[in-house]
Amino acid sequence: MPEFNLPDVGEGLTEAEIVSWRVSVGDTVQVNDVIVEIETAKSLVELPSPFAGEVTALLASEGETIEVGRPIIAIGEERQAMLVGYGPRAETSARRRRAPAVAASPPDEVTVSRPLAKPPVRKLAKDLGVDLAAIHAAGAIITRAEVEAAAGRHGERGAGATEGMTSGDGDVRIPVKGVRKATAEAMVRSAFTAPHVTEWVTLDVSRTMELVARLKADRAFAGVKVSPTLVVAKAICLALRRTPELNAQWDDEVREIVVKRSVNLGVAAATERGLVVPVIHGADAMSLLDLATAIGELTATAREGRTQPAQMSGGTFTLTNIGVFGVDGGTPIINPGESGILALGSIERRPWVDENDAVVARWVTTLALSFDHRVVDGEQGSRFLADVAAILRDPGLALTY
Amino acid sequence: MNPVQLVTPAGDRTTHAEYAFEGDRAAIESLFRDLVMTRRVDVEAFALQRHGELGLWPPVLGQEAAQVGSARAMRDHDFAFPTYRDHGVAWCRGVDPTWLLGIFRGSWLGGWDPAEHQIALPNIIIGAQTLHATGYGMGLVLEGLVGTGDPERDSAVIAYFGDGATSQGDVSEALDWAAVYQAPVVFFCENNQYAISVPVERQTRVPIAQRADGFGLPGVRVDGNDVLACHAVTERALQRARDGQGPTLVEAVTYRMGAHTTSDDPTRYRDAAEVEAWQAKDPIERVRLLLVTEGTPAAFFAEVEAEADALGARLREACRQIPEPELAELFDHVFVESTIENRQQKAEHIAWRDAIEGSVA
Incomplete structure (x- = not known):
């Protein structure tokens, strides 16, 4: 599945903030369609898609600051892997995905409730081989910590320098890295x-x-x-x-x-x-x-x-x-x-x-x-x-x- | 100084006392094609920078007519000295745009053979190429390639530069020298109104073309978004040069619709209203309207569009195929004939590089 890594759009920038996504998972994009607006130290910049295909995952949230070189979006195949809990989709339309409880949908799509998790967490779950449907979330949305806990991988984090991770007993464990x-x-x-x-x-x-x-x-x-x-x-x-x-x-x-x-x-x-x-x-x-x-x-x-x-x-x-x-x-x-x-x-x-x-x-x-x-x-x-x-x-x- | 204009922004022809476009509809269609291809090269390269494939790109958007009109007025044996933004000039000289992508990808230092296409490599140093052009023009004179009356022999040179460059000493020196020695040079200034963020009002108190008076050469102001006018004015200036009547300063009044480069944010220094006003003077749209009026079939436009799409797809692919640069090759380009020291340094570099790569493996 092709992933688009955050480019250096301004000669020596190291990071950028995701301001707003212009596409959602399930959208079909053409090469050079604008997919996201980012803000760098220099300016607001719209990024065009280098790939054509269906958006399968947004790997960064709006408001998140991403290092140059990290993937921000996946475009292409492998849809099922990202949609844990879904049965195979009957429709082949490339329109924006609607809520699952549509009358015309096959029965299994109506009964299976989709576990809620943000795109980066879904990506993490996929990377760690964790089934989101098997996680009993404390809140409405499955958190990164819960996915990591399910994978038995305490203390390992991709990004974020200061915020810690709450383990089962309420202690906060902060990975020692960077500064x-x-x-x-x-x-x-x-x-x-x-x-x-x-x-x-x-x-x-x-x-x-x-x-x-x-x-x-x-x-x-x-x-x-x-x-x-x-x-x-x-x-x-x-x-x-x-x-x-x-x-x-x-x-x-x-x-x-x-x-x-x-x-x-x-x-x-x-x-x-x-x-x-x-x-x-x-x-x-x-x-x-x-x-x-x-x-x-x-x-x-x-x-x-x-x-x-x-x-x-x-x-x-x-x-x-x-x-x-x-x-x-x-x-x-x-x-x-x-x-x-x-x-x-x-x-x-x-x-x-x-x-x-x-x-x-x-x-x-x-x-x-x-x-x-x-x-x-x-x-x-x-x-x-x-x-x-x-x-x-x-x-x-x-x-x- | 009213700029010479032959086609209005609405696509209507106007007449001018001194200048006329000498071509037929097919000639205009040919210019239109180059305008569209130039814009597509630019749009595609800009997107490639945003894809992370290029380090930098200076967009030409808005200046296509100035570049195409002037470059297409050149004969094969004329020579051009472009800036880093003159992608349309390179296109018209038959340079494969992949070369431009390689430069801005950091994969090679220049690329094409200037003698093959009769166009130098893009100059990054602001205005320095006006001196190169003047020197080249002096060479033409000394070799007896100016003013012989033989159209196969007589040659001229054209130097491209921006409004900001007019404040460089190099440009003043070049204008002065060329005027004094009647060098066969056309100084083609693309006045796109901004030197990065500095407006042209901060470069000169008078129209740029008027500054020619002080140096003693003719100055012409032309609508830089009118490809026919740019062609007519440049053709006349080049012919004067070939005929041995000396240099001309052409000021093409245009507008840089995009950013200075992909690293720049023009909204910080200019109004949306100003950009919008220039949007209405688009150099391509007016030619399209003119051609429609003059009977060009819709199939032609569809064909050009399809050709542009194919060009875009080819450039995307070609960009990713550009080989990684071999740093050791730099040493081969320092001297025409390498020296002992240069060869030693190259050998040392290779030994050092191999030592590192060896330790990694």
Whole structure:
């Protein structure tokens, strides 16, 4: 049975959303009849059929996002296999299929109730050799999970990254793949090879917040996102000049410490796909404006789920802003291949004792630095963290680096 | 500058003080056939891209008359330099459209032998082919193939380009050189109103044809959706060139009905009303109406339609039969006569490729 795989209609697209089907199962189509409308990152596009024949299955639902190369429709023979529960059809008409309970239909078609399932689920049932009629569905429509349960294939799924599958006891089992899998492997590798040390410092960042407000109003920075993260990123680059040991790699194979020439700063971003860490290469050589632009572009790309593997590799130090989730601090785990990671906690108004011993409301945050103790000792780690803190306390100190 | 028009959108003939179409009904039917085939090649290729068979396709829809009218005015020994959208020009020069499919499938870099069909490979670099055409024209002059009075000998060259290309320095240089040296070049601008999303108002303050004045060559504006007018105007311009009277700039005013390419979404930058207004000026429909008026039997149209259907089916099949490209062959096309280094690089590539394929197996 010929299947039509979702084409790349726009030079390098990886996926598209099924907007609306123009045909139904049972319709007869000619070559180049429009069968479906899809929406890509670039535009709405109508797809013409490459085949002539009867539509035997729609393999994707409206609203579903499909990867390029996956089959979306089957056109041609093998009708019976897709219509489990039906007897052979007497009519040969290629018209749109009507409801089964038609007076003129043969008796067996009237009595057999057709199990309801969406096209992709029917396809799955067919692939797994599951008889839909034999499934006792919990609801009116047989679900993918029920088909998989019937086939005894828990935990295997074709698509969908985050949603889990409910098993009989109500627990949700989520397949480990994609970004989750990559993250898990990286964290285990790092946590059990690099001896982590974590240090904290809590500080008054009111002057950094003033600087952020000033830059936001600056015309040169119009159009780019100015945030405390940006200033922290810059402070990291400056502090690494004095303590390049934090910008180094433990090369286990040759037993060497590789001090990296430039700072390739990873910026962790929470996305729908999971944790993604796009890397800004040569961050130390960038002006503040360039850095802001780079952070904005990379995080936007990450949030859209379009970060390419190359954009996530080659990092030498990582910044993670866990403050956006409203927490004060944590003990971050180093990205494998790097020697340090700095976590920025939430920035809040807190009581602070100023130089006159008065308690005043100030913008306060906590920085947490984890470093690889194979590469760096407490001396360098502490100096680096203190330097970052000093710059954030008084951004004017940046001039001294 | 009113464009030269010989057939109205309603299919009625009009007269023009300087230009007339010299052919009979059979000649118009022949042009009609090429218009329909060009459109079918385009429709089929567009669908093949949507089937996932082509990486990209720049549709010609709406510009068929400009291409067919001008290309059919060429003699066999004239030479054309087309753009990537001039599928109708290639068709009229006898190029099998499968070659075009192969280019946009990424299966080969060019394909046909330019000398065999007297048409160069499609130029992707915007406007660069106007320089190639001017150089070719200079070659014709130096070889004594211009202005001899012998119709078997005298030759011309035609360069196709778009409205956007007129902003390229290459095009200005080509126009200037050709005018100064009276090169036998017809500069045929298909003004389809848009350079991707940029409207022609952003390319020039005056009609494109008027820019010829500054370079010192004649400029003619023609209704680019009128195949008879395009034929008449281009024929005159080519004859001037062959006769040694120098270059002409022809501006064919037309409209790109479709997207810039299959990757483009024109609804983002132009109104439906504008597209609809041009739809009413369709280049094929007006010729069909004219032929009906002049007595062409219905059987002719049915025959052309059947021929187009067969062409479409053949192209679909041919597209899928195009062999996968052999990357190592690239090295054979770098030099006319290969060098030691080039042969070494080819050998290294093959060794590397085989090593990978070996490890997979």
